[in-house]
Amino acid sequence: MDTEKIKEVLEEEPEEAVSQLLEDIEDWYGEVPYILNFMKDKPELFIPKVMYDNSIMREFKRLDPKTIEMICIGVSSALRCEHCLKMHIKVARRLGIKKEEIFDAVLIGGTLSNAAVLAEGTRAIDHIFDNGENTCDETCEVCNISDPEKKE
Template identity: 60%
Template sequence: MELEKIKELLDKEPEDAVDEILADVEKRYGEIPYITNFMKDMPEIFISRMIYENSVMREFKRMDPKTVELISIAVASALRCEHCLKTHVRVAKRLGVSKEEIFDSVLIASSVSTAAVLAEGTRSVDNAFADEEQGVPSSANCSICNINSELPEED
């Protein structure tokens, strides 16, 4: 969001600024997402959050809106946020994103999510068995949860 636009918005009465932002969101998304609607009665939080969100999600100059929505779909999928996922799929469809492109972003999210689980899990397994194999006494582990908090060195 351009600085001049932000200044104009901040100079308005809170209710007018909220109404302007809501109209812009509905125009761009074709709907007002639940979180946006929920926060509209809290202008002190809503306005600053929406200025930030507009700068990233709707007025991002280095990526086109379809790419932003595909990333949003991938992240919502990875985080398993059903509500965000449904919203961003609807918006992507309105922007002309194909079912196959949407599915590809879900597949990418799935692959990265799986890699994250594997990375964390295998490091934990290596760490647990490295102590045993190196003869490190169990007292080297956390006295509260009995887990060594040190991760193995990365190569």
């Protein structure tokens, strides 16, 4: 959204600005995402969010729309956001992205999601075992769950 368009939106009555932005969103995505529909009655939150999102997702000139949608698909997959994922797959399909390419983005998102789980889990294991961390006392049922002698 260019600066002139932003000025136009900000000069309108909030309800009219929300209405125009919703129409623009529906034209682009083919639907209005649930979150934005939920926020539409709060123009003071809705308008800046849509303008910010629009600036990144649709007016970002260094990446083409197909690349942006592929990133959205990978991230939506990694975050396990079913609603975002389905919407971005629909947009990607309308942009002519092939099913196999979309699947590649899902695979990349899955790989990164898996890596994040493993990184967090292994760091937590190392932190507890290697640092000898035990912030609990003898009465902690979690720490003493496998040692019945400590419970008595």
